[in-house]
Amino acid sequence: MKITEARQQFISQWGAFGTHWGINRTMAQIHALLMVSPDALTQDEMMDELNISRGNVNMNIRELINWGLVERQVIPGERKEFFVAEKDIWKVIRLIVKERKKRELEPMLELLNKLEEVEGDKKDKNVKAFLDTVTGIKKLGRQADKTLDMMVKAEENWFVSNMLKLFK
Amino acid sequence: MKITEARQQFISQWGAFGTHWGINRTMAQIHALLMVSPDALTQDEMMDELNISRGNVNMNIRELINWGLVERQVIPGERKEFFVAEKDIWKVIRLIVKERKKRELEPMLELLNKLEEVEGDKKDKNVKAFLDTVTGIKKLGRQADKTLDMMVKAEENWFVSNMLKLFK
DNA sequence: TTGAAATTTCAAAACTTATTGAAAGTTTGT
DNA sequence: ACAAACTTTCAATAAGTTTTGAAATTTCAA
Structure with a gap:
């Protein structure tokens, strides 16, 4: 070619x-x-x-x-x-992650915090299902938030080498 | 509310x-x-x-x-x-990752493999810039591919606990 | 300053994607 | 076998997004 x-x-x-x-x-x-x-x-x-x-x-x-x-x-x-x-692909990814985290993940986490304070009896199965879902997503979201923060701040090699150690 | x-x-x-x-x-x-x-x-x-x-x-x-x-x-x-x-949010994420990996990451990696075989003198700065970029993305893509495979196969707690250990 | 070169803006047009709803198809109970 | 209940399909339409291009604005060398 x-x-x-x-x-x-x-x-x-x-x-x-x-x-x-x-x-x-x-x-x-x-x-x-x-x-x-x-x-x-x-x-x-x-x-x-x-x-x-x-x-x-x-x-x-x-x-x-x-x-x-x-x-x-x-x-x-x-x-x-x-x-x-920017040609360093790791920097590119970090910039994109940083931007999307700010635009998408952070507003989502804010909403979930508000939604967790819903009124109503926790014995009501609708309330229970709702809270289980919201809480589950919030936990995951917070974890993702932390992880991505680390990634955004990390130097390329640090991140790559840790990933390699963990997943090889 | x-x-x-x-x-x-x-x-x-x-x-x-x-x-x-x-x-x-x-x-x-x-x-x-x-x-x-x-x-x-x-x-x-x-x-x-x-x-x-x-x-x-x-x-x-x-x-x-x-x-x-x-x-x-x-x-x-x-x-x-x-x-x-499916209500287990980790399973949800794994299913989505699996699907998108197949639809997007894998075809991209195939293309990059083909593109790496481009003809032309590596002294030509156009060829050099092209290959540097393609090779860089391929490396990252392969890493992501492996990492996501692990994630897709992992049990929830294994993944969460490893992430926590690594990033806390 | 001036005005030619360059950049920026944005309303209208082109294109892309999602949604509707009615008709066709399928399933199930009698 | 029939028909009511339910599901699926898909052409037409609506909604959303991107692109154009010409006009307005900015920049800068002379």
């Missing part, structure tokens, strides 16, 4: 992958393109390579910057802005 | 949560409803509680059964079918 075809396949598959994980296709494709590009790219280059509009590139680049996955780079003497992606 | 309101909030939030994880809102809501219901429910009861059509309930129930998250229950003397959800 030629490099150009391989790059295209990679970008396309990373895009599809993203859609399964709540990241929009274009955002994931831009990220993929930047990951396999040795040099920083401009918005125009991305428009060209991915066949998407200027507005689309701009909005998704901004979102990638919010997530910490892409950085703006100013090259002296150049009017245009250049962009580079 | 009254139990009915608490249930509603839980169902609605679990639905929203699902959409961030590639599971459709209704499927997640049906699952939530079944998790907090002490008894098995019929399709008609779900239509009522969630205000959705018969077809919608039916399709999503079928999908939940495919994932192993819900079971059909036949009650002697009853013409209708009843449904119950």
Whole structure:
């Protein structure tokens, strides 16, 4: 397989992958393109390579910057802005985990705390089933929260090596 | 807060949560409803509680059964079918991980293997950047694959207790 | 300052995904 | 064998999401 075809396949598959994980296709494709590009790219280059509009590139680049996955780079003497992606895949994962934890896990845990204070007789089987479920999810959620915090703070090798020790 | 309101909030939030994880809102809501219901429910009861059509309930129930998250229950003397959800949250997570691993991680790893065999001079910086990225993701992906396999096979307490030991 | 180059915005259009509901199919009791 | 009860299917439609592209805004070298 030629490099150009391989790059295209990679970008396309990373895009599809993203859609399964709540990241929009274009955002994931831009990220993929930047990951396999040795040099920083401009918005125009991305428009060209991915066949998407200027507005689309701009909005998704901004979102990638919010997530910490892409950085703006100013090259002296150049009017245009250049962009580079974080290429260390472990850092990428940590950034994504951090962001999604904040957006999804934390609000869920807050709600579960409120819901645990539901009024009503614990002998009522509806109340009991409800509390059992909520409590179970809360326990798991808190565990996940702690675990992910550790992961986010950990250095790559520490995490990998612990995982290897535990699971080999 | 009254139990009915608490249930509603839980169902609605679990639905929203699902959409961030590639599971459709209704499927997640049906699952939530079944998790907090002490008894098995019929399709008609779900239509009522969630205000959705018969077809919608039916399709999503079928999908939940495919994932192993819900079971059909036949009650002697009853013409209708009843449904119950898996309520052990760790089993739920394991079933979801198993399914998504198969649907997403495994195809990705297959592609990466193919892409690693790209032709071209490794001195070419494009080829080099490409291979570095692909190899990095493959390593991470293989690690995740192993880890998730272990998790899927593990008994609840084994996994929880190991996690606790490692991360407390 | 000025104005050409570049970036950003956002309403409308295109596309994708989910839902409905009525018709077709299946099951079960008599 | 029939028909009532129940389940399944799927084409049409609705809802939701992403993308476009042109206009507005910003930037910066001269």
